[in-house]
Structures are given as structure tokens and as C-alpha cells.
Amino acid sequence: xxxxxxxxxxxxxxxxxxxxxxxxxxxxxxxxxxxxxxxxxxxxxxxxxxxxxxxxxxxxxxxxxxxxxxxxxxxxxxxxxxxxxxxxxxxxxxxxxxxxxxxx
Amino acid sequence: xxxxxxxxxxxxxxxxxxxxxxxxxxxxxxxxxxxxxxxxxxxxxxxxxxxxxxxxxxxxxxxxxxxxxxxxxxxxxxxxxxxxxxxxxxxxxxxxxxxxxxxxxxxxxxxxxxxxxxxxxxxxxxxxxxxxxxxxxxxxxxxxxx
Numbered sequence: 055x056x057x058x059x060x061x062x063x064x065x066x067x068x069x070x071x072x073x074x075x076x077x078x079x080x081x082x083x084x085x086x087x088x089x090x091x092x093x094x095x096x097x098x099x100x101x102x103x104x105x106x107x108x109x110x111x112x113x114x115x116x117x118x119x120x121x122x123x124x125x126x127x128x129x130x131x132x133x134x135x136x137x138x139x140x141x142x143x144x145x146x147x148x149x150x151x152x153x154x155x156x157x158x
Numbered sequence: 159x160x161x162x163x164x165x166x167x168x169x170x171x172x173x174x175x176x177x178x179x180x181x182x183x184x185x186x187x188x189x190x191x192x193x194x195x196x197x198x199x200x201x202x203x204x205x206x207x208x209x210x211x212x213x214x215x216x217x218x219x220x221x222x223x224x225x226x227x228x229x230x231x232x233x234x235x236x237x238x239x240x241x242x243x244x245x246x247x248x249x250x251x252x253x254x255x256x257x258x259x260x261x262x263x264x265x266x267x268x269x270x271x272x273x274x275x276x277x278x279x280x281x282x283x284x285x286x287x288x289x290x291x292x293x294x295x296x297x298x299x300x301x302x303x304x
Contacts, residue, residue, distance in 0.1 A: 059162045073176045079177070080184070081180055084245070084247070120244055149163060149167055
């Protein structure tokens with residue numbers, strides 16, 4: 055049987071992207087600045103990683119206004135939710151799989 | 159511990175922190191619906207109090223103050239909800255249900271109140287209670303599933 059690490063999605067496995075997906079999985083939409091502050095990263099880093107996820111079809115980015123102020127919201131797509139849940143299951147499997155030292 | 163397992167634990171821990179932060183900031187629907195349900199009941203009682211006062215200025219003042227307090231509480235709860243909703247959009251109530259609850263609430267308060275006005279002194283209170291029941295039941299469901 056192959057090790058579960060073979061099933062890890064490289065796109066999702068990057069820590070910032072995985073955290074973005076984890077946050078988005080808890081809500082219908084998250085506001086860009088809230089996500090930036092929660093992840094404690096810069097505007098440019100979040101913007102770059104969100105664009106990567108958008109290109110992969112995992113995240114939808116919506117621009118709008120609150121009053122006259124421009125705002126951006128991010129949303130997990132169905133494909134993104136599936137990818138995140140699969141990745142989460144795989145990570146849990148890896149953590150729960152005993153290492154060789156533990157099995158002896 | 160092999161690197162993959164350590165990486166997995168680090169990722170899961172980080173994700174758990176983010177999930178907790180989002181859940182903590184998510185708007186709570188239960189207080190908003192609770193107050194949306196309570197408001198027509200209180201409004202109905204205030205209308206009946208005003209009707210019973212027969213134009214007494216002291217009663218009118220009390221009614222006015224009570225109405226302001228109820229409306230201020232209603233607005234405060236909803237402003238808090240909307241401030242959070244601007245950042246974290248998560249809702250269990252569809253727009254259609256929201257409008258249906260509001261329409262029923264208003265129709266019962268004013269419709270029943272108007273129809274029963276000549277038969278009882280608590281017509282608007284009864285209307286408010288009847289109007290509030292679906293909203294309060296929904297609020298209770300939200301509280302249980304939160």
C-alpha cells in the first residue's frame with residue numbers, strides 16, 4: 055500500500071494556501087483584510103496565494119463595495135472544498151499512521 | 159518523527175488556529191432572531207398601553223421611552239451582527255425564510271391587532287405574540303445548532 059503522502063496535493067500543501075482554505079471552509083465568504091489579519095501575512099502575499107488558488111479553481115474572488123469603500127471577498131468553490139477536505143483527511147491519516155519505530 | 163508527519167501536524171495545528179479565529183468572529187444569528195421575535199411582542203404591548211392611556215400625556219411619554227429603548231436594543235443587536243457579517247459571511251437562514259418571517263411578524267402584529275382592537279385591550283400584544291412565534295422557534299433552532 056502506498057504511503058498517504060503520495061496523495062497530498064502540492065497546491066494545497068503550501069502552509070499559507072492551506073490556512074486560507076481552512077479559514078474559508080468555516081464561512082460562506084471571508085473579507086480580504088480579515089483573512090490577512092487572521093493569517094498575519096502581508097496584502098501582497100495573500101493576494102498572490104489567493105490568485106494561485108483562484109487559477110486552480112479552488113477559490114472565487116469577488117470585488118464589491120461597502121458604502122464607497124472597495125472590498126474583496128474570498129469564497130471556497132466546491133472543487134476547493136473537496137480538495138481541502140481530501141487534504142485534511144490525508145494529513146490526519148499521516149499523523150495517525152504509526153511510524154516504523156512506534157510499530158516495533 | 160519523519161518530516162512528513164511533523165509537517166502534517168504543523169499544518170493541522172495552524173489550520174485549527176485559523177478555523178477557531180474565523181468561528182470566533184462569525185456573526186451569531188441567534189441573538190438577532192431572538193430580538194427580531196421579541197420586538198413585535200414588546201411593540202404590541204406598547205401599542206396596547208398607548209391605546210389604554212386614552213391620550214394621557216404621562217402614558218404617552220412612558221410609551222415613547224419604552225419604544226425608543228426597544229428599538230435601540232433591536233438596532234444594537236443587528237448592528238453588531240452586520241459588523242461581523244461584513245468580515246465573515248456565514249448564515250443558516252435563507253433570504254426567502256428571512257422575508258417570510260418578517261412578513262408574518264408584521265402581518266400578525268398589525269393585522270390581528272387591527273382585527274381584535276374592538277374586542278380586547280391586548281389586541282396588539284396578541285398580534286405580536288402570534289407574529290413572534292415562528293421567529294422565536296427559528297431562533298431556538300439556530301441556538302441548538304450553533
